[in-house]
Amino acid sequence: MLNLFKEYIQNNLPFLQKSKILIAISGGLDSVVLTHLCHQLKLNISLVHCNFNLRGNESDGDEEFVLSLAEDWDLEVFVDSFDTETYANENKLSTQMAARELRYNWFTELAEQLHFNYVLTAHHADDNLETFLINSLRGTGLDGLLGIPEVNNIFVRPLLPFSREDILDYATANNLKWRDDSSNASTKYLRNKLRHDVVPFLKEINPQLLQSLSKTQNHLQDSKIIIEDSMARIQKKVVSIEEDNILIDIKKVQKLSDPKVYLYELLKDFGFTEWDDVAGILNGQSGKLIQSRSHRLIRDRKHLIVTELPSESNFESIQINDENDIVVLPMGNLSFEEVNKISTKGLSSIYVDKDLLKYPLTVRKWEKGDYFYPFGMTGKKKLSKFFKDEKWSLPQKEEALLLVSNDNKIIWIINSRMDDRFKLTNNTNQILKISFQNET
Incomplete structure (x- = not known):
């Protein structure tokens, strides 16, 4: 030997x-x-x-x-x-x-x-x-x-x-x-x-059982190569990556010859075992969720979203004083700058009336019952309703952070919508530009 x-x-x-x-x-x-x-x-x-x-x-x-x-x-x-x-x-x-x-x-x-x-x-x-x-x-x-x-x-x-x-x-x-x-x-x-x-x-x-098994497994390995080649082509058509999440296009999967078989091949490395439930989620309601030991499969409106299980550690609220210019968050940086005029617009920057802010400000997770006055709209809206109307996925809602004034008024859903109560008016004396930059 x-x-x-x-x-x-x-x-x-x-x-x-x-x-x-x-x-x-x-x-x-x-x-x-x-x-x-x-x-x-x-x-x-x-x-x-x-x-x-x-x-x-x-x-x-x-x-x-x-x-x-x-x-x-x-x-x-x-x-x-x-x-x-x-x-x-x-x-x-x-x-x-x-x-x-x-x-x-x-x-x-x-x-x-x-x-x-x-x-x-x-x-x-x-x-x-x-x-x-x-x-x-x-x-x-x-x-x-x-x-x-x-x-x-x-x-x-x-x-x-x-x-x-x-x-x-x-x-x-x-x-x-x-x-x-x-x-x-x-x-x-x-x-x-x-x-x-x-x-x-x-x-x-069969005295030659081990040899027979070896031949069978060699044939199966050859079949696996063919399947992997085919799946590579399918994956390019139905899978996309957004941030750290895997998105599987529901309509495109449903058009495949056997959606359950293709889902198995797409998801087999993420620890899911209840394959009837996984296949059923294709036709389930938005928000339905299946969990393995390491990942979640979430049924969104247009996609199945695969994410790692969220960390058990809670986000610690961060306080911001008037003298803070830059605040480091887990996913990027928040910067504060007094300016004379508006120069750029977009979801990543807002301009607020600084005199309306009450310090210290706080960055925190959103909570059930939170509401704000969406910029450009009259009246208030619960954040849960805002997320639903904006079609935010579960991972997006879990990651949402708020910038909040000391009187508990929401200033900004960071990187999304600001609150109308802090907008600039003809009476504004100090303009504060607040910007968020993703971590690169």
Whole structure:
């Protein structure tokens, strides 16, 4: 296997030969064999081990084993300990998903801080088969059927061409020692049930099962390339970017042969899972919203808007005194300048009667019940009604900031409409120009 592994690295992953590498090692058979193979090839490797504290003394034993192995083979090793169950509860994750998130986040952070080029994991052909079966049972899309990617950013799986049997034979022939995880014997987890009960039966039916799967996934990968080419053309027609939001033209999507399928391809990277609801939003009411763990999909009048979930941190109100010339806001700068005459007009600048202002002024978020007197109109209007009439989207309303006088009168919906009560008149003595400049 060593010669086959060496040949595979040279032909398919040659970049590993000149890279600084972390190997994720649990102490189990697969990761010990991967470490031994890379060590034999004299690759520039260090080890990284996670103690998830899920199996008591057994977890601590794995850590001690990895430390001893690193010492025997004269390898640098990094170890961290996690309170996995607490993390799972706080983030509403299964224990397995919590452990996965913790290790991949730490591996990425460690690689960035210490300038490792790649992180190797010991996934092999049987793992890939199990992943294929799990994703099939869950009703995955094409990406799920492609299985475990060999290279995914900094993560590389050089054992994917090799079976569990190949790995065991190599370990036995080289008198390697490893740790057995007792949880792997339990069939309460779907992956273990497939490993112990289903896969052996499938291999009995087809002894060349792993080779057949590899061929199937190669065909699926070819199909994916065709789909991606087609989606690139469709995306240019139906998708636009406005600030940090993704806008999908509803009418253009509805004219496609199968809108649900195209929506899936357009939105699959944003974590949405309820695809019937996603398809239904095309014909839903304006304002309807679907949320994933990371993004929102909002049905506006003409577009579906994809935005990141808003930050939980609240905007802190900012006070402005008479002597302030420039005020820095999260999204740009607000400037104040006394002038003799009006020189430019537009949404980004207003001219007000300075004598009507009561200091300190405040920049704040809009609140339910806020109202103002729109410039050029008679009478007052609630901001919620103004936003509706102006057809502001939900993200636009969430980001709206107000400039407010100390008597709580709204001077300006910044970068939009000013209040008529502060307009210039024949009696105006001091003209104040207030301008907003977006952050570049």
